[in-house]
Amino acid sequence: MKCPSCNKELILPTGFEEFPILIVGNEPGNENKPFDRNTSRILFAELGKLGIDLNSCRKTNYWMHSRNGKLNCRKFMEAQLAKEAKGKKAILLMGAEPVNYFSGRKLGVSEVTSLRIESETSFSAPIIMASVNPSEAFRKGIGELRLALKRFANALEQEGIL
Amino acid sequence: MKKISISDIVYTNQVPPKFPAGSQIAYDLEIWVTKEDSQKLHRPVGEFASFAVTDDGYNVYVITEPENLQETVNNMRDCTWIAQNASFDLKQISRWVEIPPVQEHFCTMLFDRILWGGFFDHFSLKDLARRYLELYLSKEARNAYQVESYSQIPFMDGEMLFYNAMDAAITWKIFQEQLKRAKDDHLKLWREVDGPAMLAFLEFKGVFIDRDRWIEIFEENGKKLEELAGTFPFNPNAPAQVKEYCNNTLKLKIDSTGARVITKHAKKHQILADLLSYRKLEKRRSTYGMNWIEMIEEDGRIYSSWDVNRAESGRVASSNPNLQTIPVRDTPEYRECIIAAPGNVIIGGDYAQQEIRTMAYLSKDENLLKLLKEDGDIYTNIAKEINKTRRETKDIVLGIQYGMSPYGLAKMLGIEKKEAEAIIYEFFQKFYGVYQWSLKQENRKTFVTTAYGRRCWLNPYNSQHKRNAINNPNQGSAADMTKMAIAIFHREWRKTFPVFPLILQIHDELVAEVKEEFAEFCQGVMESSMIMAGEKIIPGIPVKIEVKIGKKWSDVH
Numbered sequence: 001m002k003c004p005s006c007n008k009e010l011i012l013p014t015g016f017e018e019f020p021i022l023i024v025g026n027e028p029g030n031e032n033k034p035f036d037r038n039t040s041r042i043l044f045a046e047l048g049k050l051g052i053d054l055n056s057c058r059k060t061n062y063w064m065h066s067r068n069g070k071l072n073c074r075k076f077m078e079a080q081l082a083k084e085a086k087g088k089k090a091i092l093l094m095g096a097e098p099v100n101y102f103s104g105r106k107l108g109v110s111e112v113t114s115l116r117i118e119s120e121t122s123f124s125a126p127i128i129m130a131s132v133n134p135s136e137a138f139r140k141g142i143g144e145l146r147l148a149l150k151r152f153a154n155a156l157e158q159e160g161i162l
Numbered sequence: 163m164k165k166i167s168i169s170d171i172v173y174t175n176q177v178p179p180k181f182p183a184g185s186q187i188a189y190d191l192e193i194w195v196t197k198e199d200s201q202k203l204h205r206p207v208g209e210f211a212s213f214a215v216t217d218d219g220y221n222v223y224v225i226t227e228p229e230n231l232q233e234t235v236n237n238m239r240d241c242t243w244i245a246q247n248a249s250f251d252l253k254q255i256s257r258w259v260e261i262p263p264v265q266e267h268f269c270t271m272l273f274d275r276i277l278w279g280g281f282f283d284h285f286s287l288k289d290l291a292r293r294y295l296e297l298y299l300s301k302e303a304r305n306a307y308q309v310e311s312y313s314q315i316p317f318m319d320g321e322m323l324f325y326n327a328m329d330a331a332i333t334w335k336i337f338q339e340q341l342k343r344a345k346d347d348h349l350k351l352w353r354e355v356d357g358p359a360m361l362a363f364l365e366f367k368g369v370f371i372d373r374d375r376w377i378e379i380f381e382e383n384g385k386k387l388e389e390l391a392g393t394f395p396f397n398p399n400a401p402a403q404v405k406e407y408c409n410n411t412l413k414l415k416i417d418s419t420g421a422r423v424i425t426k427h428a429k430k431h432q433i434l435a436d437l438l439s440y441r442k443l444e445k446r447r448s449t450y451g452m453n454w455i456e457m458i459e460e461d462g463r464i465y466s467s468w469d470v471n472r473a474e475s476g477r478v479a480s481s482n483p484n485l486q487t488i489p490v491r492d493t494p495e496y497r498e499c500i501i502a503a504p505g506n507v508i509i510g511g512d513y514a515q516q517e518i519r520t521m522a523y524l525s526k527d528e529n530l531l532k533l534l535k536e537d538g539d540i541y542t543n544i545a546k547e548i549n550k551t552r553r554e555t556k557d558i559v560l561g562i563q564y565g566m567s568p569y570g571l572a573k574m575l576g577i578e579k580k581e582a583e584a585i586i587y588e589f590f591q592k593f594y595g596v597y598q599w600s601l602k603q604e605n606r607k608t609f610v611t612t613a614y615g616r617r618c619w620l621n622p623y624n625s626q627h628k629r630n631a632i633n634n635p636n637q638g639s640a641a642d643m644t645k646m647a648i649a650i651f652h653r654e655w656r657k658t659f660p661v662f663p664l665i666l667q668i669h670d671e672l673v674a675e676v677k678e679e680f681a682e683f684c685q686g687v688m689e690s691s692m693i694m695a696g697e698k699i700i701p702g703i704p705v706k707i708e709v710k711i712g713k714k715w716s717d718v719h
Contacts, residue, residue, distance in 0.1 A: 042623050111288065115298055117163045141474075142621040143281035147293060
C-alpha cells in the first residue's frame with residue numbers, strides 16, 4: 001500500500017478484518033508488519049496471560065509518515081484508520097501518535113495510558129483504551145504496559161467481548 | 163475518561179476544626195513562584211498561595227491567608243500527615259510556621275516507589291491518580307501559580323482553590339489505595355528507613371564552598387585545555403577533523419570518533435590517549451564550571467535537592483547540583499573545595515567494603531563469611547584466594563556484584579574476554595555460594611529483594627534484567643543501610659542539638675560539618691549510628707566504619 005500523497009510505501013494491516021479488536025501501533029519497524037518480531041513477542045505473551053490471542057486481533061499503525069505530517073498524508077492515514085475502526089468493538093491505542101490523534105491532539109500517551117478515552121475523531125468504538133508503546137518494555141519498567149493491557153482485558157470482559 | 167468534577171469534593175475556605183488524634187490527614191501546599199524560582203523548589207523560594215487539608219478525601223478545608231497556617235497545622239497535631247512529595251511541602255511550610263508533633267509522616271510518592279520501584283518509572287500525582295483511581299488529572303490550573311514577579315500575585319479564584327483542594331483529596335484517596343496494597347515489609351521500610359531518612363534530608367545543610375579555589379581550578383583547567391589543544395594537529399572539538407586524521411594519517415579506517423572507538427585505538431596511538439584526556443578534562447570543566455559559583459547562596463553554601471529513593475534499588479539521588487558524582491580519583495581537587503566554615507570541622511564516615519558485606523549476607527557464602535570475620539582487608543584476603551592483586555580483585559568483585567558479563571570485565575581490566583571468563587570461573591569456584599545465589603537471582607522474573615525486604619521489580623523483557631536481579635539487592639541493601647544510619651544519626655543527634663550537621667551522603671559515605679568543640683561527639687554518634695544500621699540490615703556480618711575529622715572533604719575520604 002502506498003500513500004497517494006507522498007508515494008511512501010506503507011504497512012498493510014494484519015489479522016482478519018472481521019476481528020472485533022483493533023490494535024493500533026505507532027510507526028512500524030523494518031519488518032513490513034504493524035509490530036515487529038520483538039514487540040509482537042511481548043504483546044503475544046502479555047495479552048496471552050490475560051486470555052487475549054494477539055493472532056485474533058486486527059493490527060495496524062497510525063503515524064506521521066511524511067516530514068512535518070503533511071496534511072494530505074495525514075488525511076489518508078486517518079481515512080485508512082476510519083476504515084479499519086469501522087464495526088470494531090474495542091480499539092487499543094499503543095503509542096503516542098494514535099493516542100494523540102484519537103484525543104483530538106489534546107493528550108499525551110503518558111498522561112492517559114491505561115485509561116479509557118473518548119474518541120475525538122469522526123468514528124468510535126465501545127472501548128477505546130490508551131497504552132504505552134509495547135517497545136517501551138525493552139528499556140523501562142513493564143508496569144505501565146501490563147496495567148494498560150489488564151484494564152483493556154477487564155473492559156473486554158465487562159462488555160462481554162472476551 | 164474519568165475526570166474529577168466539582169461534585170467529587172466539597173471545599174470550604176476556612177481554618178479546619180481540630181482533627182481527632184490519629185486521623186489520617188492529607189494536605190497540599192501551593193505557592194506562587196516565578197519561572198526562575200521554579201527551577202529551585204528545594205530551596206525556600208516562592209510566596210504562600212494556599213493550603214488544603216482533608217481527613218476523608220471529600221470535605222476539604224482550604225486556607226489562603228498565611229497567618230491562618232499556624233492554627234491550621236496545630237489542628238493537625240498528633241495525626242498522620244500525608245502529602246505527595248512531602249519533602250517539598252514540609253520544607254516550605256516550616257518556612258512560615260512551626261510544625262507541631264505529628265504521629266507519622268507519609269509521602270505518597272516515596273511510598274509508591276517502595277511499593278513499585280522498577281515496575282513503574284514515574285510517580286507524580288497525575289501518574290498515581292491514573293493508576294490507583296483510574297482518573298485523569300489535568301494539571302493545567304497549576305500554571306496559574308506561576309507569576310511574572312512576586313509583586314504581581316493575582317487574586318486566588320475558585321478554580322485555583324478547587325485545584326488545591328482536589329490535590330489534597332486525591333492524595334488522601336491514593337494513600338488509602340496504597341495501604342490496601344502495602345505489606346508489612348513496605349511499611350517497615352517506610353517507618354524505619356525512607357520515612358525518617360526523608361525527614362533527616364530535609365535538614366541537610368548545604369556544602370560550604372571555597373569559592374576562590376573553585377575559580378582557580380576552573381581557570382587552571384582552562385589553561386591546561388588550551389595547552390593540550392595546541393598539541394594536536396587537528397581541532398580536538400571537530401569530529402570531522404579527528405576522523406580525517408585517524409583515517410588519513412593513522413590509517414585506522416574508523417566511522418565514528420566516539421569514546422568507544424577512540425579508546426580501542428588509544429593503546430597504540432598516544433595522540434588518541436591524549437585526545438581522551440582532553441575530552442575528559444573538558445567534560446569536567448563544563449560539569450564543574452562557573453555555574454557552581456552562581457549556585458552559592460548568601461551563607462556561602464550550595465544546597466542540593468535530595469531524593470530519598472529515586473533509583474529502583476532505593477538509592478538516594480542528588481540533583482541541582484548533583485553532589486554525589488564529584489570525582490574522587492582522577493580529579494580530587496574539586497573535593498578540596500568543599501570545606502568547613504570558619505570554626506567548624508568536617509567529619510566523614512564511610513562503610514568499608516559495604517557491598518561485599520551485603521553480598522556475603524545475601525549469598526551466605528561460607529568462604530566469604532569466613533574471610534570477613536578474619537582480620538585485615540577483605541580484598542587483600544580475597545586476592546590471596548584468587549591470585550590477583552588487590553586492585554584487580556576489587557574490580558573483579560565489584561564487577562561480579564554488578565552482574566557484569568565477561569565482556570564487561572575484560573573491557574574494564576583491559577584483558578581478553580577468555581581471560582575474564584577464566585577469572586570469573588575461578589572466583590565462583592572459590593566462592594560457590596555467591597555463584598549459586600547469582601544463578602538463583604538471574605532466574606527471577608518478577609522481583610528481587612534487598613536484605614531489609616525492599617522489592618526491586620524486574621522486567622524480563624529488559625536486556626539488563628539479569629544484571630538488575632543481581633545488582634539491585636546488593637546496591638539496595640547498601641542504600642538501606644546508609645539511609646538507616648542517617649535516620650539513627652538524625653534521631654540521636656536531635657536529642658541534644660537543634661541543628662542537624664549532615665551535609666552529604668555519597669552511597670556508603672556520610673559527611674557532616676560541626677563546630678570544632680563537637681567534633682569528637684559527632685564522630686562518636688556517626689560511628690555508632692552507622693554500626694547500628696549495619697547490624698540491623700545485615701545481622702551477623704561484621705561492619706567496618708572509618709570516621710575521620712578534617713578541614714576539607716578531601717581530608718576525610
